[in-house]
Amino acid sequence: MLSVENLSISFHTDEGRITPVQGVSFSVEAGKTLGLVGESGSGKSISTKALMRLLPGNASLSPETRIAYRARDGKTVEIHKIKPGSSSLRHLRGGEIGMIFQEPMASFSPVYTVGNQMMEAIRLHRNCGKREARELAVEMLDKVGISNPADRVDQYPHEMSGGMRQRAMIALALSAGPALLIADEPTTALDVTIQAQVLDLMRGLQRDLGMAMIFITHDLGVIAQIAHEVAVMYLGTIVERGETRDVIRNPKHPYTQGLLKAIPSLETLHDRLSPVPGDIPSPTERPSGCPFHTRCPDFINGICDVNTPVETSPLPGRSVRCWLHNGADSGRSAA
Amino acid sequence: MLRFTLERLAGMVVTMALVSVMVFIIMEIPPGDYADRYAFRKFSGTGVSVTEADVAAIRSDLGLDKPMVLRYFDWIGGIVLRGDFGQAFAFETSVVKVIGDKAWLTLGILLTTLLLTYAISVPVGIYAAVKRGSAVDYGLTIFSYLGLALPNFLLALILLYFANKWFGADIGGLFSTRYQDAPWSLGKFWDLVKHLWLPAVVLAWSAVAYQIQTMRATMSDELNRLSVTAARARGVPEGKLLLKYPARLAINPIVSTIGFDVNRIFSELPIVAAVLGLTELGELLLKAYLDLDMYVAGAILLLLTFIIVFMNFVSDLLLAWLDPRIKLGA
Numbered sequence: 001m002l003s004v005e006n007l008s009i010s011f012h013t014d015e016g017r018i019t020p021v022q023g024v025s026f027s028v029e030a031g032k033t034l035g036l037v038g039e040s041g042s043g044k045s046i047s048t049k050a051l052m053r054l055l056p057g058n059a060s061l062s063p064e065t066r067i068a069y070r071a072r073d074g075k076t077v078e079i080h081k082i083k084p085g086s087s088s089l090r091h092l093r094g095g096e097i098g099m100i101f102q103e104p105m106a107s108f109s110p111v112y113t114v115g116n117q118m119m120e121a122i123r124l125h126r127n128c129g130k131r132e133a134r135e136l137a138v139e140m141l142d143k144v145g146i147s148n149p150a151d152r153v154d155q156y157p158h159e160m161s162g163g164m165r166q167r168a169m170i171a172l173a174l175s176a177g178p179a180l181l182i183a184d185e186p187t188t189a190l191d192v193t194i195q196a197q198v199l200d201l202m203r204g205l206q207r208d209l210g211m212a213m214i215f216i217t218h219d220l221g222v223i224a225q226i227a228h229e230v231a232v233m234y235l236g237t238i239v240e241r242g243e244t245r246d247v248i249r250n251p252k253h254p255y256t257q258g259l260l261k262a263i264p265s266l267e268t269l270h271d272r273l274s275p276v277p278g279d280i281p282s283p284t285e286r287p288s289g290c291p292f293h294t295r296c297p298d299f300i301n302g303i304c305d306v307n308t309p310v311e312t313s314p315l316p317g318r319s320v321r322c323w324l325h326n327g328a329d330s331g332r333s334a335a
Numbered sequence: 336m337l338r339f340t341l342e343r344l345a346g347m348v349v350t351m352a353l354v355s356v357m358v359f360i361i362m363e364i365p366p367g368d369y370a371d372r373y374a375f376r377k378f379s380g381t382g383v384s385v386t387e388a389d390v391a392a393i394r395s396d397l398g399l400d401k402p403m404v405l406r407y408f409d410w411i412g413g414i415v416l417r418g419d420f421g422q423a424f425a426f427e428t429s430v431v432k433v434i435g436d437k438a439w440l441t442l443g444i445l446l447t448t449l450l451l452t453y454a455i456s457v458p459v460g461i462y463a464a465v466k467r468g469s470a471v472d473y474g475l476t477i478f479s480y481l482g483l484a485l486p487n488f489l490l491a492l493i494l495l496y497f498a499n500k501w502f503g504a505d506i507g508g509l510f511s512t513r514y515q516d517a518p519w520s521l522g523k524f525w526d527l528v529k530h531l532w533l534p535a536v537v538l539a540w541s542a543v544a545y546q547i548q549t550m551r552a553t554m555s556d557e558l559n560r561l562s563v564t565a566a567r568a569r570g571v572p573e574g575k576l577l578l579k580y581p582a583r584l585a586i587n588p589i590v591s592t593i594g595f596d597v598n599r600i601f602s603e604l605p606i607v608a609a610v611l612g613l614t615e616l617g618e619l620l621l622k623a624y625l626d627l628d629m630y631v632a633g634a635i636l637l638l639l640t641f642i643i644v645f646m647n648f649v650s651d652l653l654l655a656w657l658d659p660r661i662k663l664g665a
Contacts, residue, residue, distance in 0.1 A: 052568055085573060094569035107565040109580050111658050121569040156659060176569060 001070045001212055002051070002180060003027040008062035009043075009050055020283040021047050021236040023064075025311075028180065033206065033213040035227030035244060037220055037259065039280050043236035044216045048182045051079060051214075052093050071096055072179050095125035098178030102185040104165035108157035108172075114141075115153035118172050125176035140171040144201060163194035167201065174205065180212045187222060199225055220259055224248055232256050235291040236283065242318035252320045254296050290323065298324055339655055339662040347648045351641060355414075358636045359407050362629040369424045369627045370394035397424060410630070414637075421630035425623070430634045434616070438638055440509055441604070441615045443527070445642065447535040448600050449593070452542040457589065459543075460550020461582055467555055475547060482544025487603055491537045491610040498533055508612050509534075537607050538600050549588055557581030583657055590654055594647040601639055 009021040021043040028034045036044040049055050051067060067079035069092070077096075082089050101107040108117060118137040122128065128136070134153065141149035144167040157165055166186060173181060183202065187195040203226055206213055215226055223230050223244060230247050232240045232255065240253040251257045258276035278295035281287055287294050293304035303323050314325040370393045374385050394400045401409075413419040420430035463472045508515075509530045514523040557563065558581050566580050567573075605617035616635050623631035655662040 054564055054568055090570040090572060092570075093567065099565070099568040101561055101565060103561055106561040109562040109566065110660060111583055112579075117566075120566075120571065124570050158660060172569070 001028060001030045003066075003068050004047075004051070005066040006062070006064040007047060007050060007067065008065060009046055009055065010060050010062065011056075012058045012060070015284060018283045019236065019286075021050075024233070024236070024238050026231050026238060026241065028212050028214060030179070030212050031206075031210050032228045033215055033226055035223035035230040036214060036216045036233060037218065037223055037230060038233035039218055041235075041280050041283070042233040043283075044233050045184055047233075048099075048184060048214055048216060051182065052097055052099060053079065053082060053084065053089060054093075054099075069096065069180075091125070094121055094173075094176045094178065096178055097180045097182060098173035098176060099182045099184065100166075100169050100173045100186050102188050104162065104169045104189070105157060107169055108165065110157055113154050113156055114160070114168050114172070115155075118153070118168075118175050121172060121176045137171075137175060140175045141168065143205070144168070144171040144174075145197075146171070163190055163198065166190060166194075166198055170198070170202065170205070174209065177209075178211060180214070181206075182214045182216070184216045185218070186215075188217065188219075195222075202226065220248065221263055232259070235280065235286065237291060237321065238319075239292065239322065240318070240320050242315070246315070246318065250315075252314055252318065252325055253292075253322050254298050254324070255292050258295075258297070290321070300324075336655065336662060340652060343648055343651050347644055350644050354640045354644065355411050355637060356407070358633050358640070359403075359410065361636065362633045363403060365624070365627060367627060368394070368399050369629065370397055370399055372627050373397075373424065397422070410633070420634040420637075423623075423628060423631045425626045425628045425631070430630050433631055434619070434634055434638070437614055437616050437619060440613075442642070443531060444534055444538070444604065444613070444615065445597065445600055447531050448538040448542075449596060451535050451539040452546060452596065453589065455539070456543045456546035457550055457582075457586060460547045461554050461577065461585070463547065463551040464554035464558060464585075465577065467551075472551075475551075479544040479548050482540055485540070487537055487541065488606050488610045490540055491534075491607050494533055494537060495611065509614070534607055534611055534613060537611070538603055542596055542599065546589055550585060553585040553588055554581055557585045587654065587657060590650050590657065593650040593653075594643055597643050597646045601643075 004027065005025045007021060007024040008019060010017050010019045020041075024043070024047055026034060026036075036048070038044045046055065046059075050061060050065075051069075055061075061080055065080045069077045069079055071077055071092075077088065077092060079092070082092070108114065115134065115137050118140065119130065119133040122133040122136050123130070126133070126136070138149045138153050141152055146152050146164060146167055152160070152164075152168075157168070160168060166189075170186070186202070187198050190198060199222065202213070202215075205211075213226075215223070217223060220230075227244045230242065230244045231238045232247070232253065234255050240247060240251065240256045247256060248260065251260055255276070258274075261274045262276055264273055276295060277297075281291070281294060287305070289303075289305040289307055290296070290309050293299050296304065299305075300323055307323070309321045309323050309326060311319045311321050312325050313319050370390050373393055374390045378385050391400065398406070398409075410421055413421060418431070420434070422428075423430045423433040426433050459475065463475045466472050509527060510523070511526050511530075514526045517523055560581065563576070563580050566576050571579070601617070604615055605621075607613075608615045608617060616639070620632055620635045623629075623635065
């Protein structure tokens with residue numbers, strides 16, 4: 001239902017042009033969840049912001065970018081061509097694609113009640129009156145497991161606890177009935193126990209409402225629980241893509257392998273944690289060749305730092321951008 | 336909201352009571368009183384020698400011989416119960432008669448100036464923040480510096496010159512000669528409006544320049560908030576979004592400084608009034624002080640502080656309405 005090809009985003013800053021996202025391609029199928037994983041600064045958030053044209057004014061999409069979205073009425077919307085301020089963009093935002101954010105407190109306006117903001121979304125996208133919108137808001141709050149929804153609907157965000165606010169945020173995003181939900185680290189700011197509840201809730205809601213989801217996180221453990229497919233991002237490119245289960249069992253890219261090793265586990269309590277060495281370079285000083293070569297344990301001198309790897313497919317249903325796997329598949333990546 | 340309003344109202348009453356005591360003490364501080372001044376005026380140069388007893392007689396006539404505390408309660412009691420601000424000795428009539436019209440005109444200039452200030456600076460500030468970094472934004476910034484740098488009286492003179500040249504406006508005053516002493520009528524009111532814009536523009540000038548920058552800065556901050564992106568992500572139309580989310584919070588520092596703006600207008604008013612030939616309270620206040628005409632001075636001081644305190648009260652209510660977290664005490 002959503003296909004993204006060659007998404008590149010540039011920012012014009014005082015220090016010049018930086019391109020934090022380069023040539024990203026992925027697709028999302030109806031009813032399925034795509035997980036986007038990566039460290040902070042890998043460009044996963046801005047990639048999804050581009051899907052809703054929420055990038056700031058100094059950002060621009062490259063001319064090769066293609067973002068196609070098939071709406072519920074069967075029409076295909078070319079998101080990269082859509083005009084800012086047009087009614088089709090307003091319909092897309094919220095009505096077709098919903099979004100929830102990492103900071104539930106900051107994503108609500110503090111000066112309006114939760115119900116006010118929900119009813120606003122409902123009335124923008126569903127043709128209904130005030131009373132009906134309110135009933136729907138209460139119903140949605142109930143659905144996300146908030147007790148006393150009829151009272152809570154009139155509360156301000158600061159009167160709720162963190163977990164409850166994130167539930168309310170989910171209810172807000174879902175109240176307009178989107179077919180695709182983008183969740184930008186929705187559990188990162190929450191306690192572990194609440195994190196599990198919210199994940200559970202989102203999985204349940206996805207099943208009940210039959211919507212697709214893009215789930216952004218830096219936590220592969222969370223991905224394992226919720227995503228059907230996963231795309232691992234590093235410095236603005238997708239380095240590995242595939243079915244979640246396969247990727248976690250048999251990671252091909254050294255970065256994915258490093259991320260998996262870095263997850264703390266109870267079984268290996270006495271071992272030291274093994275982080276991915278080094279820091280993520282700044283997007284202004286993008287390394288030449290493979291962007292990961294500065295931190296890669298399997299770095300091949302003279303190749304990785306010179307040539308940018310192309311996407312290859314070492315296994316069915318898997319794509320990797322790495323010179324380690326290019327040899328095995330040289331027939332397709334001769335370019 | 337009702338409870339909040341009542342609390343603030345009580346606060347205002349207490350403040351005004353304290354202010355009235357202070358005003359009364361300030362009135363007492365200058366050496367001598369109106370009895371001395373009266374005796375001096377009446378008999379100086381006539382060759383009549385004035386004794387202490389004569390002055391004391393005048394003093395007792397004017398009621399100035401009673402103890403201070405008693406006079407304070409007489410004074411404040413008269414104001415609160417009967418709206419009687421006492422005697423204007425030098426004018427040999429009541430304070431209300433002396434101040435009356437001038438007070439209303441001062442209030443008119445003040446409110447017009449405030450309305451003009453906010454009606455221009457808030458929308459322009461929002462626009463500058465939205466178009467941040469554009470040519471319009473830079474132009475407005477240059478205007479702001481000009482506005483802050485240009486002295487009021489100079490601006491008043493320039494505007495007066497052009498108003499007269501282009502529109503044939505009268506030089507100075509708040510009324511045309513035709514309406515100067517006429518009773519209030521629709522015609523006189525319209526005449527007042529035609530004269531009021533000039534002092535209002537002069538007085539609002541620097542405040543507009545300043546508040547545009549305030550609004551632009553806070554609006555720029557608010558625009559970067561996640562809640563604004565979140566609202567945009569649910570498809571709220573841009574115009575409505577700007578007013579409902581960032582602008583409502585960005586206006587906060589402007590609303591909370593209404594009291595300061597009133598204060599600033601009062602302090603700039605006398606010099607502007609002098610240039611434009613307006614009758615307002617500042618000039619009268621100075622004269623009343625020189626004459627030791629204490630009840631006139633007291634009434635003016637009390638009125639001015641009351642307006643400032645009242646505008647602060649209004650600003651508190653507006654703030655609570657803008658941001659419900661304030662009255663919820665969170």
